[in-house]
Amino acid sequence: MTTRQKALTWQAVVAVATAAILLFFARNVSDNLAIRGLSFGFDFLWRKAGFDIPFHLVEWDVNFPYGRALWVSGVNTLFAAAISIVVSSALGLTLALMRLSGNLLAAGTARTLVEIIRNTPQLLQIVFIYFAVLQALPQLRQSYNLGAGLFLNVRGLYVPAASGTAWDWITGLTLIGVALAAVLWRRVGVLLPRLLVLPPILIIGLVIAGFTATWDPPALKGFNFAGGVRIPPEVLAIVLGVSIYTSAFIAENVRAAILGIHKGQTEAARSLGLSAGRTMALVILPQALRILIPPLTSQYLNIIKSTTLGAAIAYPEILQIMARTVLNQSGRAIEVMTIVLGVFLAVNLITSLAMNHWNRKMALQGR
Amino acid sequence: MKILRALFGSRGNAIISLLMIGLFAWVVPPFLSWAFTHAVWDAVNRAACSAADTGACWAFIKARFALFFYGVYPEGERWRVHLGLALLVVFGVGALFSQRRRGWWLLGLMVLVPIADAILLIGGIFGLRAVPTNDWGGLMLNVVISFVALGGSIPIGIALAFGRRSQWPVIRTLSTVLIEFWRGVPLLAVLFMGLVLLPLFLPNGVNVDNLVRALIVMTIFTGAYMAETIRGGLQGVESGQSEAARALGMHEGQVNLLIVLPQALRLSIPGIINIAVDLFKDTTLVSIVGLFDLMGVVSQSLKDTAWTGLAAEGYVFAAFVFFFSCLVISLGGSVLEKHFSTAPGAAKR
Numbered sequence: 001m002t003t004r005q006k007a008l009t010w011q012a013v014v015a016v017a018t019a020a021i022l023l024f025f026a027r028n029v030s031d032n033l034a035i036r037g038l039s040f041g042f043d044f045l046w047r048k049a050g051f052d053i054p055f056h057l058v059e060w061d062v063n064f065p066y067g068r069a070l071w072v073s074g075v076n077t078l079f080a081a082a083i084s085i086v087v088s089s090a091l092g093l094t095l096a097l098m099r100l101s102g103n104l105l106a107a108g109t110a111r112t113l114v115e116i117i118r119n120t121p122q123l124l125q126i127v128f129i130y131f132a133v134l135q136a137l138p139q140l141r142q143s144y145n146l147g148a149g150l151f152l153n154v155r156g157l158y159v160p161a162a163s164g165t166a167w168d169w170i171t172g173l174t175l176i177g178v179a180l181a182a183v184l185w186r187r188v189g190v191l192l193p194r195l196l197v198l199p200p201i202l203i204i205g206l207v208i209a210g211f212t213a214t215w216d217p218p219a220l221k222g223f224n225f226a227g228g229v230r231i232p233p234e235v236l237a238i239v240l241g242v243s244i245y246t247s248a249f250i251a252e253n254v255r256a257a258i259l260g261i262h263k264g265q266t267e268a269a270r271s272l273g274l275s276a277g278r279t280m281a282l283v284i285l286p287q288a289l290r291i292l293i294p295p296l297t298s299q300y301l302n303i304i305k306s307t308t309l310g311a312a313i314a315y316p317e318i319l320q321i322m323a324r325t326v327l328n329q330s331g332r333a334i335e336v337m338t339i340v341l342g343v344f345l346a347v348n349l350i351t352s353l354a355m356n357h358w359n360r361k362m363a364l365q366g367r
Numbered sequence: 368m369k370i371l372r373a374l375f376g377s378r379g380n381a382i383i384s385l386l387m388i389g390l391f392a393w394v395v396p397p398f399l400s401w402a403f404t405h406a407v408w409d410a411v412n413r414a415a416c417s418a419a420d421t422g423a424c425w426a427f428i429k430a431r432f433a434l435f436f437y438g439v440y441p442e443g444e445r446w447r448v449h450l451g452l453a454l455l456v457v458f459g460v461g462a463l464f465s466q467r468r469r470g471w472w473l474l475g476l477m478v479l480v481p482i483a484d485a486i487l488l489i490g491g492i493f494g495l496r497a498v499p500t501n502d503w504g505g506l507m508l509n510v511v512i513s514f515v516a517l518g519g520s521i522p523i524g525i526a527l528a529f530g531r532r533s534q535w536p537v538i539r540t541l542s543t544v545l546i547e548f549w550r551g552v553p554l555l556a557v558l559f560m561g562l563v564l565l566p567l568f569l570p571n572g573v574n575v576d577n578l579v580r581a582l583i584v585m586t587i588f589t590g591a592y593m594a595e596t597i598r599g600g601l602q603g604v605e606s607g608q609s610e611a612a613r614a615l616g617m618h619e620g621q622v623n624l625l626i627v628l629p630q631a632l633r634l635s636i637p638g639i640i641n642i643a644v645d646l647f648k649d650t651t652l653v654s655i656v657g658l659f660d661l662m663g664v665v666s667q668s669l670k671d672t673a674w675t676g677l678a679a680e681g682y683v684f685a686a687f688v689f690f691f692s693c694l695v696i697s698l699g700g701s702v703l704e705k706h707f708s709t710a711p712g713a714a715k716r
Contacts, residue, residue, distance in 0.1 A: 011537035018541060025568045032567045103380050104373055105387040119693035120686045121648040123655075124662055128686070131669070132678035305553035312655050323559045333563040341552050341560075348551040 029334065044330045045070070051325055053316045055232050066326050073321035074343060080238050080317060081304045087243035088303065089296075092250025099255055110251070117248035123309050126241030130313040134233040140224065149217035149228070157231040158218035173204065234315040242306045246299055253295040257288040297355035304347055318343060402683075412673040427674045428684045434668065435684070438504015438659050444496060448507055451484040455514065463703060481518070500578040504659035506688060508578075509650040512585060512660070516650075517643055519586035524593025529623065531598055542594070549591035554649055557584045558656045581653050585646070592642050600635035601627060633707045640700030644693050651689075661685055 033040060045067035053060050053072055057079055060072045098110035117125070135154060138144070143153035149160040218228025261284050269279040311320040318340060327336045375381040405422030407415075408429065416424035428435070437445055458480050461472035488511070491497035503511070530542030549557070561584035565575060575583075604627050612626040632639075654663030665681040668674060 007535050011535050014541065015537050028570050029567050032571055035571055101383060103383045103387075104370070106383050109387055109390070116690065119644070119648075119690045119697075121651040121662070121689055123651045124682060124686055124689065127662070127666070128678070128682040131666075132682050136676075136678065308553040308555040309652075311555060319553070319556055319559065323556065323563070327563060333567060337556075337560055337564055340556055344553060344556065345548065345551045 038331060040334065042335055044332050044335070047330070049326070049329075051329070053321065054314075055235060055316050066330065069321055069326060070318070070339065073316055073318040076315070076321075077304070077307050077317040078347075080235070080242070080307045080310065080315065083239050084242040084246065084303045084307070085300055087239065088246040088250055088299075091243060091247035093254055095247060095251035096254035096258070099251070100258060114248045114251055117245060118252075122241065122245040122306060123312060125245055126237055126309050127312055129241050130233060130237035134237055137233075141220070143220070149215070151218055151220075151225065151228075154233070155230065156233050157236060158225050158228045159231065160215045160217040161227060161229045173208070234310065234313050237313050238307060238310040238315045238317075241309070242303055246303050246306070249302075250296065250299050253292060253299065254288070256295075257292040258284060260291050261287050293355060293359045297352065297359075300355075301348055301351055304351070305344065413675060413677060423680050423683075424674075424677055425680060425684075427668075427677045427680050430674070431664075431668050434505060434664055435661055435688075436505045437507050438664060439502045440498060440504070440507065441496070441502065444490070444498060447487040447490070447495070451487045452510070454480050454483055454487075463706065477518075500576050503578065505664050506661045506692075508653070508658060508660045509647065509692075512578075512582060512650045512653065513643070513647045515582050516585040516589045516646055519582075520589035520593045520642075521639075523587065523590030524597045525628065527590065527594035528597040528601055531594065532601060546591045546594050549588050550595070554585075554588055555652050555655060557588050558652060560584060562656050577657060581656065581658060585650070585653075589642060589646055592645075593639070596635050596638035596642060597631060599638060600631035600633075603634040604630045636700065636704050636707060640697065640703070643700070644696050647692060647696060648689065661688060 046065050049064055049066050049069050050062050051069075052062055053069065053076075055076065056072045057075050058072055060068070064072075095110045095114060098106040099114075101107060134156075137152060137154045140153050140155060143151040143158075146152055151158040216227040218225040218230075220226075265283055265287065266279055269283040270276075274282065307315075307317050308319040310317040311324065314320065322336050322340050327333055330336070373380075374384040401422045403422070405420045406425050407419045407422065408425050410416040410419055410424065410426035413424065413427070416426055433442070437448060440448060455476075458472055458476040462469060462476045465472050486492065486495070488503070489498065489500075527542045527546055530538050531546060533539045533542070558581060561580040562577075565580050565583070566573075569575065608626055608630065609622050612622040617626070650660055651662040654660050654666060659667060662685055665685050669676075669678055669681055
C-alpha cells in the first residue's frame with residue numbers, strides 16, 4: 001500500500017466509525033424520545049416560564065417566556081464574569097507586585113495566600129464565602145455600618161442608589177474616555193500612557209456624578225431598609241469566589257511575565273537615565289504584557305466558565321436557570337443543553353478571537 | 368539587624384512592612400483564638416459546644432470524621448477501602464521507582480490494580496458483601512474519581528494529541544473539534560450533560576449508575592486537557608529523534624510509540640501534575656449533581672439539626688484536607704519530575 005492509499009483508508013475508517021457512533025446516538029435519542037412521548041423542537045422557548053428569577057439585571061416577570069429567561073440568565077452570567085475579570089485582574093496584579101516588591105513580609109504573605117488559594121477547590125471557596133461568611137452575618141437590625149452609606153447584613157450589601165443625572169455623567173464620560181483612548185491608540189507609540197488616560201477620566205466622571213446626583217442612601221426603617229440598592233449575597237459570593245480563586249493564578253502569570261523580561265532591559269533603561277518607575281511602566285510592563293496575553297486569555301475564559309459554579313449557591317446564572325429550572329419544567333433536555341453548551345462555546349470562541357487579535361497586534365514585529 | 372534593615376530600610380519598605388504587620392495583627396490573633404484557644408474539641412452537639420466556649424466547634428468534625436472519609440460505606444467493610452488504597456500506592460511506587468521490573472509493576476498498575484480495586488470496592492463476588500455506589504462517599508469518592516479519570520484520560524489524551532498533529536485532515540479535524548469542544552464548556556455543564564443527556568444517548572433500558580456517569584464525563588473532559596498537555600510534550604521532542612529512528616529503519620508506529628511518546632510524556636510531567644491537582648479539586652463539583660464527595664458530605668452534615676450553623680468549621684476542615692492532598696500530589700509530582708529529568712541511563716552509576 002502506498003502512503004496515499006494508507007492515508008485514505010485510515011481516514012475513511014475513522015470517518016465511517018464516527019458517523020456510525022453519531023448515528024447510534026441519534027437513533028437512541030429518537031427512540032428514547034418516542035418512548036417518553038417527548039418531541040424535539042425549540043418552540044418551548046416561547047412558552048410562559050412561570051417562575052421567578054430573584055436576581056435580574058434586565059426586566060423579568062413570571063409571565064415572560066423561557067426564551068426571555070435564557071436572556072436574563074445569560075446577562076447574569078456575563079455580569080458576574082465581567083466584574084470578576086476586573087476584580088481578579090486587580091487582585092492578581094496586587095499579589096504579583098507584593099511578591100516582587102522585595103519586602104519579605106509582603107512577598108511571604110502573597111506567596112502564602114497564592115498557595116492556599118491555588119490548592120483548595122474553587123467550589124469550596126465559593127460555598128465557604130456564601131455559607132460560612134455571608135450567611136453568618138448579623139440580621140438586618142444589627143447590620144454592619146461600613147460608612148459611606150454602606151450596610152452589610154445577612155441579606156446582602158446595601159449601597160446608596162444614585163438617581164438624577166449621575167448615570168448620564170458616568171456613561172457620557174466613559175464614552176468620551178473610550179473615544180479618546182481609541183484616538184490615542186493610533187497616535188501615541190507607547191502602550192501604557194494611552195491606557196492610563198482612562199482611569200483619570202473615569203475618576204473625574206465619578207466625582208462629577210457624585211456631586212450632581214441625588215443620592216438615596218439605605219436607611220433602616222421598620223423591618224427593612226428604605227432606599228439604596230441591595231446586592232444579594234449570591235452575587236457577592238460568586239464574584240468574590242471566582243475573583244479570589246482566579247487572582248492567585250493571574251498573580252503567578254503576571255509574576256512569570258515580569259520575571260521573563262531580560263534583566264538587560266532594566267539595565268539599559270536605567271543607564272539611559274529612566275527612573276525606576278518609568279522603567280517599569282515604559283519598558284518592562286509593555287513587554288511583559290506581550291508574554292502575559294495568552295495565559296491571561298485562558299484565565300478570563302476560565303472565569304466565564306467558573307460562573308456556572310453559582311449553581312451551588314443559587315445564583316441565577318445560565319446553567320442554574322436553563323439546565324435546572326427550565327429543563328425540569330419543560331423536559332427538553334437536548335434542546336436546553338444544546339443552547340447552554342452553544343452559548344459557552346460561542347463566548348469562548350469570541351473571546352479567543354478577540355484576544356488572538358490583540359495578541360497579534362502586540363506581538364514582536366519582525367523586520 | 369539585617370532583617371530590620373530589610374524590612375524598614377527605605378521609607379517605602381517601612382510603609383509596606385507596617386501595613387502588613389497591621390494586617391497580621393488584625394487577622395491572625397482572632398483566627399488563632401477561634402481555631403485553637405477557644406475551640407471546643409469534645410461535645411455532644413452544637414448547643415453543648417456553644418455552652419463550652421466561643422471558638423470553633425471541632426467536636427462536629429470528630430463526630431462526623433468517618434463520614435467525611437468513607438461516606439456511608441459500611442463500617443465493617445472499610446478494610447476493603449484501605450486495602451484498595453494500599454494496592455494502588457504499592458504498585459504506583461513500584462511502577463515509578465523500580466529500576467529493573469518497571470514493566471511488570473506498570474502492567475500490574477494498569478490491569479491488576481483496577482480490577483482488584485473494583486472487586487474490593489464494589490464487592491458482590493468472592494464472598495465480599497456488595498456495596499452499592501450510593502453508599503460511597505467522602506474523600507474516598509474524590510480519590511476514586513480522580514484516579515479513574517486521570518488513568519482513563521491519559522490514553523485518550525495521547526490518542527487526541529497524536530490525532531491533532533496528524534497530517535491526515537479528517538483525523539486532525541476530528542481531534543481538534545473534540546478537544547476544543549470539551550475545553551470550551553464548563554465542567555459543571557458537562558456533569559449536567561452526563562446526568563440528563565447520557566441516558567438519552569444510550570439504548571432504552573440501559574441504566575447507568577450515577578457514579579459511572581460522572582466518571583465517564585470527567586474522564587473525557589480531563590482527556591481533552593491531557594491532549595493539549597501531551598501535544599505540548601510532543602512538540603518539545605526534537606525532530607532529530609524521529610529522523611534518527613526512521614534512519615534506523617523503524618516504521619512510523621514504532622517511531623511514535625517507542626521514541627517520540629516516551630520523551631514527550633517525560634516533558635509533559637509538570638503539565639500532567641497540574642491536571643491531576645486541578646482534577647482533584649474539581650471532583651468537588653460532583654456534589655452539585657447528587658454524589659456525596661467530601662464537600663457534599665460536609666454540606667449535608669451541616670443540615671443536621673444537632674450540628675446546625677457550623678459551616679465555617681466544616682468547610683475549613685474540608686479546605687485543610689484538600690490543601691494537604693494537593694500538596695501531596697504536587698510533592699509526588701516534583702519527585703517524579705526529578706526522577707525522570709535526566710536521560711535514562713545517563714544518571715545511573
